[in-house]
Amino acid sequence: MAKERGRGKKLSKKAGLQITSMMDMFTILVVFLLKQFAAEGALLTNADNLVLPNSVSKKRPKEVNLQIAVTNDMVLVDNVPTVPTEDIKNIPLDNPNPVDPKLEEALKGHYASEEEMVRLGALNKVEGKIVIQVDKNIEFDVLYKVMNTCGKVGYNKMNFAVMEREG
Secondary structure: OOEEOOEEEEEOOOOOOOOOOHHHHHHHHHHHHHHHHHHOOOOOOOOOOOOOEEEOOOOOOOOOOOEEEOOOOOEEEEOEEEEEEEHHHHOOOOOOOOOOOOHHHHHHHHHHHHHHHHHOOOOOOOOOEEEEEEOOOOOHHHHHHHHHHHHHOOEEEEOOOOEEOOO
């Protein structure tokens, strides 16, 4: 029996804090924020000293497998410096198949990794997708040689990173 206190009021046992509902609410909030971050997070990381060309295109990449950045100084594969841009400029224009061996070797390593992932079942197939970030002041012949090297290795689905501007 509860003790009586004063004018007929009964003391009740104190109820503990019920945090189940609060935990459910916080869990839902965390899941929502994670989904928002995953849906709107930056898919591409811009290389240093890189000024992308402007575009009115609204298309965004769904998934980024491999990135190449061509700056004034260096060509980077997944943000790893691979070959100086000057070396690619020095490939003769009259060469019928202009390919840079260092860049080709780096891309072959990434392609072999994707093939291994297919063999292990992590990927369905090697899709050959690549995103190319090119400084807007780079000459077209450098871009052509990089694209030719990508195509020779098997990266034939090329997309270009651009800065979105109002159209």
